[in-house]
Amino acid sequence: MTLDDIMSEWEKDKKMDSTALDRESLNVPELHHKYHKLLSEENKLYRRMSARVEELRAVRWMYFSGKLDEDTLDKNGWEPFDLKVVKQDVQRFIDGDSVLNKYVIELGDQKEKIDLIKSIMSMISNRSFQINNAIKWNQFLTGQ
Secondary structure: OOHHHHHHHHHHHOOOOOOOHHHHHHHHHHHHHHHHHHHHHHHHHHHHHHHHHHHHHHHHHHHHHOOOOHHHHHHHOOOOOOOOOOHHHHHHHHHOOHHHHHHHHHHHHHHHHHHHHHHHHHHHHHHHHHHHHHHHHHHHHOOO
16 A cells, blocks of 8 residues: 555545544544554565565675675676775665665655554544543533
């Protein structure tokens, strides 16, 4: 699910019908379950992506160190790295590596989705208090 998909879904789910607060109150566990399930799926994907980034980081370290074998170069469609890089400078090449950074950016996007879902779940957890406050406000307005 994309970040925009999650935002669109929350745009629909966040609305509360002030004339049916009892129904809204009963809907809280359903919403919590929906987003908790989504959070679990996105966390699983994040762990896989994070492992992939670390694996690729190691391979790219070998690439820039000149230690990568021909099979791996061919498998990935990479040309041999012909520069001789001092060990202390390899990290600089890794940090600026477009192949690795593509995955690092995707990992950052995944983290942003997880943070959004956590924020949504926090709002869902507070929904009972919001409903309670709305009920009290209605009672105040009607003089009860």
